[in-house]
Amino acid sequence: MINRKIRSRSGLFGILIITFLLSVFPLVSYAYAAGGDGTGGANGVMKPLGLVSVTLDDGTNVNKAQNIPLKPKFTLHFDKNVVYLIYWEQNTRCFHLYDNNGQELAINLTKIDDTVDFSKRQYIWVEPVEALSPGANYKLYVAPNLLAKNGGSTLGMTTNNQGVTINFKTTGMETVAPSVAASAQVAAPDTVAATLAPAPAATPQTVTPSTPSTQVVASDPATTPAAAVAASAAVVTAAQNATSTAAPASDNNSTSVDVNTTNNDVTKKDSVSSDSPVTPKSNAESDLNQNNSGAQTGLTDQKKADAAQFAANEQARRVQNYVAVIAVIILLVWIGVEIMRRRRKRG
Amino acid sequence: MSLNKRIGIGILIIALSIGGAFFVERMAIVQGQQAGKMIPVVQNNKTIAYLDAGVIKQLGEQERGQTQGKSNPNGDNEVSLSYVLGSAGINKFQYVDVNGVGDDEDYKLGPKEIADLALSANDNNTVAMVKKVNGNHVMIAVVGKLSIN
Numbered sequence: 001m002i003n004r005k006i007r008s009r010s011g012l013f014g015i016l017i018i019t020f021l022l023s024v025f026p027l028v029s030y031a032y033a034a035g036g037d038g039t040g041g042a043n044g045v046m047k048p049l050g051l052v053s054v055t056l057d058d059g060t061n062v063n064k065a066q067n068i069p070l071k072p073k074f075t076l077h078f079d080k081n082v083v084y085l086i087y088w089e090q091n092t093r094c095f096h097l098y099d100n101n102g103q104e105l106a107i108n109l110t111k112i113d114d115t116v117d118f119s120k121r122q123y124i125w126v127e128p129v130e131a132l133s134p135g136a137n138y139k140l141y142v143a144p145n146l147l148a149k150n151g152g153s154t155l156g157m158t159t160n161n162q163g164v165t166i167n168f169k170t171t172g173m174e175t176v177a178p179s180v181a182a183s184a185q186v187a188a189p190d191t192v193a194a195t196l197a198p199a200p201a202a203t204p205q206t207v208t209p210s211t212p213s214t215q216v217v218a219s220d221p222a223t224t225p226a227a228a229v230a231a232s233a234a235v236v237t238a239a240q241n242a243t244s245t246a247a248p249a250s251d252n253n254s255t256s257v258d259v260n261t262t263n264n265d266v267t268k269k270d271s272v273s274s275d276s277p278v279t280p281k282s283n284a285e286s287d288l289n290q291n292n293s294g295a296q297t298g299l300t301d302q303k304k305a306d307a308a309q310f311a312a313n314e315q316a317r318r319v320q321n322y323v324a325v326i327a328v329i330i331l332l333v334w335i336g337v338e339i340m341r342r343r344r345k346r347g
Numbered sequence: 348m349s350l351n352k353r354i355g356i357g358i359l360i361i362a363l364s365i366g367g368a369f370f371v372e373r374m375a376i377v378q379g380q381q382a383g384k385m386i387p388v389v390q391n392n393k394t395i396a397y398l399d400a401g402v403i404k405q406l407g408e409q410e411r412g413q414t415q416g417k418s419n420p421n422g423d424n425e426v427s428l429s430y431v432l433g434s435a436g437i438n439k440f441q442y443v444d445v446n447g448v449g450d451d452e453d454y455k456l457g458p459k460e461i462a463d464l465a466l467s468a469n470d471n472n473t474v475a476m477v478k479k480v481n482g483n484h485v486m487i488a489v490v491g492k493l494s495i496n
Contacts, residue, residue, distance in 0.1 A: 085396055086405045089434045090413075111436050113396035342350055 048157030049148045052077040052122075054140070054166050062140075067171040070134060074126040074166075076142070081121040081149035083111035094143035094155070094163075095126055100136055105129070114149070121149070134172025141165050383448035383473040383489035388435045390495040396435040398493075400424075400468035406434055407468075420479045424468040428461045428476070437495050444494035445476055447487040454486060466490065 054062040055075050062074055082091060088111065097105045106129040112120035132138060144156030144163040155163060379385030379399070386398040407426040411419055421427060432443070443461060445454045454476070456464070463480045469489070476487040 083436075085398075085402060085434045086409060088436060089409065089430065092433075109436075113436065115397040116394055339350070 047080075047153060049078060049080045049082070049146065049153040049155050050158040051142065051155065051164050052079050062168050063166045065168045068132075068138075068168045070131040070170055070172070071128070072132070074140065076124045076126060078122045078124070078146075078148075078155075080153055081114055082124060082146060083114055083121055084149035085113060085115070087147045087149070087151070091124075091146055094146040095124070096141045096143070097126070097128055098139045098141065099133070100138070105132075105138075132170045133174070134170055135174030137167065137169050139165050139167050380491065381448070383491050386474060386490055386493060388432075388437075388493045388495065390437065395437075395495075398431065398435070398466075398474070400472040400474055403431070403466050403468045403474050406431055409434075420463075421465050422467070425465045425477065428456075428464040428466055429458075431466055432461075432493075432495070440495045442496055444492075444496070445487060445490060446492040446494070447476075448473075448489040448491040451487045451489060451491070 053075075055077070056062060056068070057073050057075065062068065062072075092109050095107060095109055097107050099105060108127040108129055110125035110127065112123070114121040126140065142155060142164040144154060144159055144161050146155040147153070376385055376397070380387060384399060387394045388396040388398060403426055404424050407421060407424060410421065410426050410430045428443075428445075432438070432440070440458065442458075443456045445456060447453060463478060464486070465477050465479055467475045467477045467483075469475055473489045475485050476490050478484040478486055
């Protein structure tokens with residue numbers, strides 16, 4: 001009699017727990033989808049898109065590297081799906097490779113579609129069409145309007161709407177004519193935040209002092225795939241890029257992202273550098289500040305609103321996760337009690 | 348039934364569910380391809396992307412958004428073939444084999460020939476290939492496969 005009562009009670013408890021879990025699970029899966037994959041809806045939780053790491057095929061960190069091969073293949077790892085077919089055409093216009101003189105070079109962009117291999121959805125491979133010059137400095141720029149699959153997360157959300165600049169130097173000795181060498185000042189390796197695209201060859205490269213870096217994202221080097229052999233190649237010519245430069249007006253400042261080799265942490269520096277292909281950085285910066293002061297105010301308000309929205313969403317996500325964890329704990333406790341009860345009954 | 352048996356059966360059900368999900372997905376892809384509702388884009392004998400009518404509609408919207416102010420002959424559910432290939436990650440190719448489902452003809456098209464071709468989403472979730480010059484001439488009623496060479 002007592003056993004039957006206990007059994008019916010535990011059964012009821014079990015049904016309650018399962019009902020609770022079923023009601024909680026959609027919330028948790030929704031939060032996971034928004035955070036992990038970039039598939040979160042426009043009305044729900046939306047995490048910003050960020051660059052995790054930039055490496056070569058062998059896993060070498062690219063940023064500030066001094067011995068990059070002349071025909072490198074860069075693996076850009078983002079934290080969201082950036083290869084979605086619908087946005088790929090738009091995303092291909094966000095990648096630019098500049099040489100030391102600010103001239104844009106043709107690049108091959110490669111992806112593996114997420115409908116074919118879901119595990120490669122966060123990777124884009126960038127390869128210069130022609131071999132780079134030895135001993136020269138280059139900049140790989142990713143514009144802030146790189147869009148994730150969810151259609152709302154952009155790279156600008158993690159880079160203060162400035163995009164990402166990756167600086168590197170190729171291996172070998174520079175072979176430059178004496179006249180050019182005299183006029184063009186090569187940036188020191190540790191001065192990362194240089195002008196992205198200074199137009200005149202004779203203009204010295206503007207270098208800003210590095211600011212204290214803040215850690216943004218941690219990455220796991222093991223997750224970087226060795227190669228994307230089966231990838232489809234999307235050739236993006238310099239001409240195409242030039243006609244459709246994706247950087248908006250506020251992109252004249254670019255954020256430099258340093259990927260630390262030792263701990264693979266991506267650090268963000270709020271260095272100021274220009275993306276304008278025709279204007280030296282200092283002039284461009286002052287002009288921008290003067291001309292766009294009204295627009296900047298609006299942009300700041302927008303950013304504040306976005307930040308508040310993002311914070312609220314994060315809070316909601318945390319609560320959902322807590323509820324899910326508590327539900328799982330209750331379920332485990334119930335299973336434990338049930339096992340104990342049955343053992344006691346047997347004994 | 349003992350607890351161990353119940354646990355075993357539970358694990359078996361979970362394993363079967365997972366296996367079944369993969370099987371159902373595979374079946375859906377195969378059936379979709381046979382019916383022309385799922386179009387594989389194949390390059391070097393490897394599938395590099397899948398297209399369907401929904402994707403075609405969305406790509407059409409994207410293309411119209413990007414060509415605002417310029418002439419775009421494509422209708423609401425249409426997108427140019429070159430734009431589709433670009434979205435699939437293909438910009439350089441020698442020719443494209445477009446295969447139809449069933450008795451539909453197959454076409455081998457070079458980069459210049461695809462300029463005035465569009466893919467159009469049909470009402471039954473299949474996709475047709477349409478020539479936009481001299482009216483909407485339907486070349487393939489139900490596109491089954493795109494092979495890139």
